[in-house]
Amino acid sequence: MxxxxxETTGAEFIETVTANFTVPEAQMASLHLAAxxxxxxxxxxxxxxxxxxxxxxxxxxxxxxxxxxxxxxxxEFMRLNRLLSIFTDEDAS
Numbered sequence: 001m002x003x004x005x006x007e008t009t010g011a012e013f014i015e016t017v018t019a020n021f022t023v024p025e026a027q028m029a030s031l032h033l034a035a036x037x038x039x040x041x042x043x044x045x046x047x048x049x050x051x052x053x054x055x056x057x058x059x060x061x062x063x064x065x066x067x068x069x070x071x072x073x074x075x076e077f078m079r080l081n082r083l084l085s086i087f088t089d090e091d092a093s
Contacts, residue, residue, distance in 0.1 A: 005045055005074065010035030017086060027084055034080035037073045044070035 008016065013035045017023060023031055047066035054061040 005041050006038065010039040013038050021086060030080050030084055034077055034084065037077040037080065041070050041073035041077060044073060
């Protein structure tokens with residue numbers, strides 16, 4: 001399956017960012033929140049891979065809640081990366 005979530009863990013993400021960028025102390029909380037969002041997105045993707053995008057519900061198939069969790073976590077990760085100015089538009093292409 002093609003996945004756009006980086007394979008890195010949140011801790012590895014923090015390590016990579018702090019090794020390659022100067023992160024002001026005031027933005028460290030945002031960096032940690034981005035790492036948590038990355039871990040949440042990865043966990044949600046793992047649940048989707050295991051159970052699928054639809055799961056059995058009381059009245060038939062229903063959307064796997066992990067789909068929404070992943071969507072929200074990826075959006076939060078990207079928002080925090082923009083806030084931290086970690087990636088430029090050139091990096092996204």
